[in-house]
Amino acid sequence: MSRYSIFSLMKNAATSHKRWERAWRDPEPKAEYDVVIVGGGGHGLATAYYLAKLHGVTNVAVLEKGYLGGGNTGRNTTIVRSNYMAPGNTLFYEKSMRLWEGLSQDLNFNVMMSQRGQLNLGHSDTQMTVLKKRGNTMRANGIDADILTREQVRRIAPYFDYSPNARFPIQGALWQDRAGIARHDAVAWGYARGADSHGVDLIQNCEVTGFVKEGDRVIGVETTRGRIRANKVATAVAGHTGHLAEKAGLTLPIETHVLQAFVSEPIKPMVDIVVSCGAMHFYLSQSDKGTLVFGGDLDGYNTYAQRGNLPLIDHVMAAGVSLMPSLSRLRFHRHWGGVMDMTMDGSPIICKSPIPGLFINGGWCYGGFKATPASGWCFAHTIAQDRPHDLNARFTIERFSSGHLIEEKGAGPFPWAQ
């Protein structure tokens, strides 16, 4: 792999950009690998990258049923933050934030990380109290957090509704200065290129249709491109974790639900921060193309269909307009749905499964994109060392039987309410 730099750019400009080499190979699958990772999205590719780079495990294949980054990696709202409060989540997401901060340099690929800051709005005394508690938890763990007053919020974001008639009057906000957005496709491409350069085989158009077992142990996978044996099989297919686990004979505390996202027509720079509003479950940022990117709640019923439904669109638009009345003058260009693993406590699973030889990474609920680097980092550690890292030690399946749930929201065992 040649490094990208100002010199490689000048060299290729001199040859009219006709001699750029491929970013990664397109190999035929081998019959056997040390590790097979199912799922070529951000998490699977990051896992392969860290396995090869940090643990020296390079005889690895990533199997992707479609194209790299074509699932939820390409369907999210690209927000990166580390403002989690539940023990187990806080330091994990901060690890992710720290990896994000050096990711473009580490991968030699511009993931366009933009730490523009995030407003987490509070609309009542109670909410402000909870936001302060969250901010204190973050600061106690060495994470930046500030509480802003209504006037401070108004200086940052004058376009919200500050009138006396506002449906959700803004009292203040929790501000994380290091939060922001990153270019979602670039994350997949950067990790893919990095993993490939360490010898990892990235195999696209290769759907896993079942598992090969010897006794209890998983010793490989059946795919649309033939049987591939592996010492260890690791799944990173959030949205379909339950579906795939069933093929291995495993039932999980997960339901699959759809979350919609929306993009407006492009406008001049207006929103230079990330906004989220827990009261209405609404979040918004502006992309580099000028479009406003926003999202809301789950549709609320089990589904594997990657498309949403109209009542939720209505709900999200109403929330957006009540927070930011000027939105009513915008047309929105596109909307889409991504299906996600909703766990029973709203927190992820990164662990060795009860089936020998099978490792599971899933249950990402809404939080998958921001977690990509730490998810891959922890999963690689778990696979290579055969035990979890401290950062993902709590993300087990057993927590549901032992009672050690990681409830950020405290919504109870209702996946559609997380």
Added chain:
Amino acid sequence: MIRIDCPFCGPRDHGEFTYAGDATKVRPAHGSTDMEAWLDYVYFRDNPKGVHKELWHHAHGCRQWLVVERDTTTHDVLSVAFAKLSKSGGG
């Protein structure tokens, strides 16, 4: 929009209903101390890609609990029935 053909009210948009998840889970008997059974009932789901049997409450209609069979890949509703018949045997 998903249309659910309520056996009492007729076909209605799903916005009138409240979703309540997997209908195949059976609650352990009151006072049961079988922790595995409770664990399975409270947390574990088959999460099928295909036909899913699920509970919907017709909150903005007849307020009956319904068991709906629906395909989770197409959203097609295959059957709708009352979750529980009344003591008189009617709907």
